[in-house]
Amino acid sequence: xxxxLAEKVWEQHVVRRADGEPDLLYIDLHLxxxxxxxxxxxGLRLNGRTVRRPDLTIATEDHNVxxxxxxxxxxxxxxxxxxxxxxxxxxxxxLHPMGDAGQGVVxxxxxxxxxxxxxxTIVCGDSxxxxxGAFGAIAFGIGTSEVEHVLATQTLPAYRPKTMAIEVKGxxxxxxxxxxxxxxxxxxxxxxxxxxxxxxxxxEAVRKLSMEGRMTVCNMxxxxxxxxxxxxxxxxxFEYLRGRPHAPKGEAWDQAxxxxxxxxxxxxxxxxxxxxxxxxxxxxxVTWGTNPxxxxxLGSTVPSPEQFDDPVERAAAERALEYMGLTPGTPLxxxxxxxxxxxxxxxxxxxxxxxxxxILRGRKVVTRTxxxxxxxxxxxxxxxxGLHEIFKAAGAEWREAxxxxxxxxxxxxxxxxxxxxxxxxxxxxxxxxxxxxxHLVSPQVAAATAVTGxxxxxxxx
Amino acid sequence: MEAFTTHTxxxxxxxxxxxxxxxxxxxxxxxxxxxxxxxxxxxxxxxxDPSFVLNNPAYEGASILVSGPDFGTGSSRExxxxxxxxxxxxxxxxxxxxxxxRNNATKMGLLPVVLPEDVVGRLQDAAEADPKTEITxxxxxxxxxxxxxxxxxxxxxxxxxxxMEGLDDIGLTLRHADAIEAYENGRQPWLPTTV
Numbered sequence: 001x002x003x004x005l006a007e008k009v010w011e012q013h014v015v016r017r018a019d020g021e022p023d024l025l026y027i028d029l030h031l032x033x034x035x036x037x038x039x040x041x042x043g044l045r046l047n048g049r050t051v052r053r054p055d056l057t058i059a060t061e062d063h064n065v066x067x068x069x070x071x072x073x074x075x076x077x078x079x080x081x082x083x084x085x086x087x088x089x090x091x092x093x094x095l096h097p098m099g100d101a102g103q104g105v106v107x108x109x110x111x112x113x114x115x116x117x118x119x120x121t122i123v124c125g126d127s128x129x130x131x132x133g134a135f136g137a138i139a140f141g142i143g144t145s146e147v148e149h150v151l152a153t154q155t156l157p158a159y160r161p162k163t164m165a166i167e168v169k170g171x172x173x174x175x176x177x178x179x180x181x182x183x184x185x186x187x188x189x190x191x192x193x194x195x196x197x198x199x200x201x202x203x204e205a206v207r208k209l210s211m212e213g214r215m216t217v218c219n220m221x222x223x224x225x226x227x228x229x230x231x232x233x234x235x236x237x238f239e240y241l242r243g244r245p246h247a248p249k250g251e252a253w254d255q256a257x258x259x260x261x262x263x264x265x266x267x268x269x270x271x272x273x274x275x276x277x278x279x280x281x282x283x284x285x286v287t288w289g290t291n292p293x294x295x296x297x298l299g300s301t302v303p304s305p306e307q308f309d310d311p312v313e314r315a316a317a318e319r320a321l322e323y324m325g326l327t328p329g330t331p332l333x334x335x336x337x338x339x340x341x342x343x344x345x346x347x348x349x350x351x352x353x354x355x356x357x358x359i360l361r362g363r364k365v366v367t368r369t370x371x372x373x374x375x376x377x378x379x380x381x382x383x384x385x386g387l388h389e390i391f392k393a394a395g396a397e398w399r400e401a402x403x404x405x406x407x408x409x410x411x412x413x414x415x416x417x418x419x420x421x422x423x424x425x426x427x428x429x430x431x432x433x434x435x436x437x438x439h440l441v442s443p444q445v446a447a448a449t450a451v452t453g454x455x456x457x458x459x460x461x
Numbered sequence: 462m463e464a465f466t467t468h469t470x471x472x473x474x475x476x477x478x479x480x481x482x483x484x485x486x487x488x489x490x491x492x493x494x495x496x497x498x499x500x501x502x503x504x505x506x507x508x509x510d511p512s513f514v515l516n517n518p519a520y521e522g523a524s525i526l527v528s529g530p531d532f533g534t535g536s537s538r539e540x541x542x543x544x545x546x547x548x549x550x551x552x553x554x555x556x557x558x559x560x561x562x563r564n565n566a567t568k569m570g571l572l573p574v575v576l577p578e579d580v581v582g583r584l585q586d587a588a589e590a591d592p593k594t595e596i597t598x599x600x601x602x603x604x605x606x607x608x609x610x611x612x613x614x615x616x617x618x619x620x621x622x623x624x625m626e627g628l629d630d631i632g633l634t635l636r637h638a639d640a641i642e643a644y645e646n647g648r649q650p651w652l653p654t655t656v
C-alpha cells in the first residue's frame with residue numbers, strides 16, 4: 001500500500017524504533033524565541049548538558065519586542081530578551097536580536113532565509129510552528145521540556161500522529177483568500193477536529209495558493225487542533241525556495257529537487273480521516289466568538305445559541321456572545337471595531353501587506369490601524385515597493401517587526417472592551433489584552449474594515 | 462519529575478469547554494524566566510470573578526480538575542502545566558485535550574485523563590453536590606474511582622511507565638546517543654545548517 005506525505009517524511013526521520021515505545025525522531029531545524037526557552041537552557045545547565053547541534057538551531061526575538069523604535073520599557077520583558085541573548089551566546093546559537101536586519105517573527109524568518117525546506121522536521125516552542133508545513137515539512141509546536149530535549153539530543157520521542165486529508169474541491173472565488181479558507185475549515189471541523197492528526201491540505205484550490213497563502217492555511221492547523229498541517233511541495237514551492245540564502249545550490253539543488261518531487265501522497269495511500277470542503281461556495285469569513293471555530297461568512301448574522309444542538313457548543317456560544325458583547329441576529333457587517341491589526345505569523349508576509357495596501361491606496365482609515373511586518377526582511381521589501389507610503393497616507397501606523405497585537409506580551413494591546421478586526425490566529429478571551437474582543441479576518445477584510453469602521457469586505461467599498 | 466502511581470483527592474468542577482492555554486495562564490505571565498510562581502497566574506482573568514469556581518472556599522485544597530471538552534487547546538506554553546501543578550493540581554480530567562498540552566503535562570508529571578463526556582458530567586455533578594467528594598485516579602490500574610463509579614481510562618504503556626517511574630526523557634534518550642550519531646552520519650547532504 002502507498003504512503004501519505006506525512007508517513008514518508010516521518011519514516012525518513014526515525015532514529016530508533018522499538019516495540020511499545022514512541023519513535024525517536026530526528027529534528028532537522030529547531031527555532032527558538034525568548035518566551036519558551038529560558039527554563040530549557042536552565043535545565044541544560046542544571047544537568048551539565050550542552051546543545052548538541054547549535055548549527056541546526058536559530059533564535060530570534062519576537063513575542064516581547066515593541067514595534068516602535070527604542071528599548072523595551074517593561075523590565076520583565078527586557079530581562080526575558082536579555083536572557084535569550086545570554087543563552088544564545090553561551091551555547092553558540094545564531095540569534096537575530098531586535099534591530100537586526102534578520103530579526104522577525106520566528107515563523108516568518110525560517111521560510112524567508114530558505115531554512116524551511118520540503119521533507120524536513122521542524123520544531124519550535126510555539127504552536128504556530130505548523131506554518132512550515134506549507135513546504136511539505138513536518139513542523140509542530142512543543143513545550144519547554146521538549147525544547148530542552150531537542151537542545152540536548154536533536155531528537156524527540158513521539159508517536160506518529162494519525163493522518164487526515166482535507167480535500168479542498170473547486171477554486172476559491174475572486175476576493176476569497178487563504179485566510180477565509182482556513183477559517184471556514186476550522187468552523188466546519190471544530191477546534192478539536194484535527195486532534196491527534198497531521199492534516200494534509202489537498203485539492204485544486206490548495207495547489208493554486210501561493211506559498212504565502214499556503215503558510216496562512218498551515219499556520220492555523222493548530223486552531224483546528226491538528227498536530228501539524230502539510231502541503232505537498234510542487235513547482236510553486238521550488239520557485240519560492242530557489243536562490244534563498246540557505247536553499248541548496250548547484251548540484252545539491254538538483255539532488256534536493258529530485259527528492260522533493262517524491263514527497264507526495266501515493267495514489268493508493270489511505271488516510272485515517274478525510275474531510276471535503278467546496279472552495280467555490282466560500283465567501284469572506286470572520287469569527288464572532290472566542291475560539292477560532294466560532295466563525296461565519298461575513299454576509300451572515302451573529303448566531304443565536306439556540307442554533308447549536310450540542311449542549312456544550314450552545315453553552316460555549318452563550319458565553320462567547322456575552323464576552324464579545326454581541327446580540328444574536330445582528331448582521332456581522334454592522335459590528336463596529338476600534339482597532340485593525342494587519343500582521344502576525346498568520347498574515348504578516350509581503351503578499352498580505354500588498355493585499356492590504358491595494359485596498360488602502362487612496363483611502364483613509366477611520367480606526368486605529370496597525371500594520372506590522374512579520375520581519376525586518378518583509379519591512380524592507382515592503383518599503384522598496386512603497387507600501388509604507390500608502391499605509392501612512394491612509395493614516396495607518398507602519399511599525400517595526402514583531403508579534404505585536406497577536407498576543408498580549410508587548411505594548412501593542414487592546415483595552416478592556418475594545419474590539420478589533422485582526423489578521424492574527426486566535427480570538428481567545430483576553431488574547432489581545434485583558435477584556436479585548438477579537439474578530440479574526442483576512443488582510444483584505446482588515447483593510448476594508450479600517451476604511452469603514454465596521455466589518456467590511458473589499459467588495460463592499 | 463515526581464512519580465505518579467495513584468492519587469486520591471477532591472475535585473474542582475470546571476464546566477467550560479475550550480479552556481485554552483491563554484485562559485489557564487494569560488500571556489503576560491509568560492515573561493518570567495524562572496519555573497516557579499505561576500500558581501498566581503492560573504486562570505488569572507477568570508479568578509477576578511468572585512463566582513468563579515476556584516474562588517469557592519469549599520474547593521480549597523482540591524487536586525483534581527474536572528473540565529469540559531478541549532482542555533488546553535491553543536498555545537504550546539508549558540507554563541499552563543506549571544501553573545496547574547504549582548496551584549496544587551495533580552490530575553486534569555476532560556473528554557478531550559489539546560495535543561501539545563497533553564504532551565507537556567506528561568513530561569511534567571501532571572496526569573491528563575480522558576474520560577467520556579457523560580462520565581465527566583457525573584464527576585462534575587458529584588463535586589458540585591458535595592465538594593468533599595473524593596476521586597481516586599489509579600495509573601497502575603488505569604482506573605478512575607469515585608463512590609460507585611469505576612471507569613477505565615486509556616494511556617499508552619510507555620507514558621504510563623515513565624510517569625510511574627518519574628523518569629526524565631532526556632536521560633532516556635541519551636542512552637541512544639550512538640543511534641543518533643549513526644543517523645546524523647546518513648543525513649541528506651543538502652539539508653541546511655543555520656551557520
